[in-house]
Amino acid sequence: MRALMATWILGYIAGAAAAQTTPPAPPTDRAGAQSGKSDAGRRSAKKNATNEALASCLAQWDKGTHMSRQEWSRACRRVANRLQNLNVK
Numbered sequence: 001m002r003a004l005m006a007t008w009i010l011g012y013i014a015g016a017a018a019a020q021t022t023p024p025a026p027p028t029d030r031a032g033a034q035s036g037k038s039d040a041g042r043r044s045a046k047k048n049a050t051n052e053a054l055a056s057c058l059a060q061w062d063k064g065t066h067m068s069r070q071e072w073s074r075a076c077r078r079v080a081n082r083l084q085n086l087n088v089k
Contacts, residue, residue: 046084054080 057076
Protein backbone atom coordinates (compact mmCIF):
# COMPACT_ATOMS: atom_id res chain seq x y z
CA MET A 1 0.00 0.00 0.00
CA ARG A 2 2.85 2.37 0.87
CA ALA A 3 4.60 1.60 -2.39
CA LEU A 4 1.42 2.40 -4.30
CA MET A 5 1.02 5.68 -2.43
CA ALA A 6 4.68 6.61 -2.99
CA THR A 7 4.34 5.84 -6.71
CA TRP A 8 1.21 7.99 -6.92
CA ILE A 9 2.89 10.93 -5.14
CA LEU A 10 6.02 10.72 -7.31
CA GLY A 11 3.85 10.56 -10.43
CA TYR A 12 1.90 13.62 -9.27
CA ILE A 13 5.10 15.59 -8.61
CA ALA A 14 6.59 14.57 -11.97
CA GLY A 15 3.43 15.67 -13.75
CA ALA A 16 3.51 19.04 -12.01
CA ALA A 17 7.17 19.50 -12.89
CA ALA A 18 6.47 18.69 -16.54
CA ALA A 19 3.71 21.33 -16.61
CA GLN A 20 6.07 24.14 -15.62
CA THR A 21 6.29 26.94 -18.17
CA THR A 22 9.27 29.01 -19.15
CA PRO A 23 9.84 32.17 -17.12
CA PRO A 24 8.50 35.44 -18.60
CA ALA A 25 10.83 37.62 -20.62
CA PRO A 26 12.39 40.50 -18.70
CA PRO A 27 10.73 43.90 -19.17
CA THR A 28 12.28 46.06 -21.88
CA ASP A 29 10.75 49.43 -20.99
CA ARG A 30 14.10 51.08 -20.26
CA ALA A 31 16.16 50.21 -23.30
CA GLY A 32 13.33 49.87 -25.80
CA ALA A 33 15.64 47.80 -27.98
CA GLN A 34 13.37 44.78 -28.15
CA SER A 35 10.18 46.78 -28.66
CA GLY A 36 11.72 48.69 -31.58
CA LYS A 37 10.58 52.09 -30.32
CA SER A 38 12.80 54.92 -29.21
CA ASP A 39 12.02 57.12 -26.22
CA ALA A 40 10.80 59.87 -28.55
CA GLY A 41 8.54 57.41 -30.35
CA ARG A 42 7.04 56.20 -27.08
CA ARG A 43 6.48 59.76 -25.90
CA SER A 44 4.79 60.63 -29.17
CA ALA A 45 2.53 57.59 -28.99
CA LYS A 46 1.69 58.37 -25.38
CA LYS A 47 0.88 61.99 -26.25
CA ASN A 48 -1.36 60.87 -29.14
CA ALA A 49 -3.19 58.45 -26.84
CA THR A 50 -3.62 61.23 -24.27
CA ASN A 51 -5.00 63.60 -26.91
CA GLU A 52 -7.44 60.93 -28.10
CA ALA A 53 -8.59 60.29 -24.52
CA LEU A 54 -9.08 64.04 -24.00
CA ALA A 55 -11.12 64.36 -27.20
CA SER A 56 -13.23 61.37 -26.20
CA CYS A 57 -13.84 62.81 -22.74
CA LEU A 58 -14.84 66.21 -24.14
CA ALA A 59 -17.24 64.54 -26.60
CA GLN A 60 -19.11 62.81 -23.76
CA TRP A 61 -20.42 66.03 -22.23
CA ASP A 62 -24.12 66.81 -22.55
CA LYS A 63 -26.56 69.28 -21.03
CA GLY A 64 -27.85 66.72 -18.55
CA THR A 65 -24.43 66.51 -16.90
CA HIS A 66 -24.11 68.09 -13.46
CA MET A 67 -21.19 70.21 -14.74
CA SER A 68 -21.01 73.09 -17.14
CA ARG A 69 -19.08 72.56 -20.39
CA GLN A 70 -16.19 74.62 -18.98
CA GLU A 71 -16.05 72.60 -15.75
CA TRP A 72 -16.20 69.36 -17.75
CA SER A 73 -13.36 70.55 -19.96
CA ARG A 74 -11.21 71.38 -16.94
CA ALA A 75 -11.87 67.95 -15.42
CA CYS A 76 -11.03 66.21 -18.70
CA ARG A 77 -7.79 68.17 -19.06
CA ARG A 78 -6.83 67.42 -15.45
CA VAL A 79 -7.35 63.68 -15.96
CA ALA A 80 -5.54 63.73 -19.32
CA ASN A 81 -2.58 65.49 -17.68
CA ARG A 82 -2.46 62.85 -14.96
CA LEU A 83 -2.59 60.07 -17.54
CA GLN A 84 0.23 61.69 -19.52
CA ASN A 85 2.43 61.86 -16.42
CA LEU A 86 1.58 58.32 -15.31
CA ASN A 87 4.56 55.99 -14.93
CA VAL A 88 3.54 52.35 -15.12
CA LYS A 89 6.13 49.93 -13.79
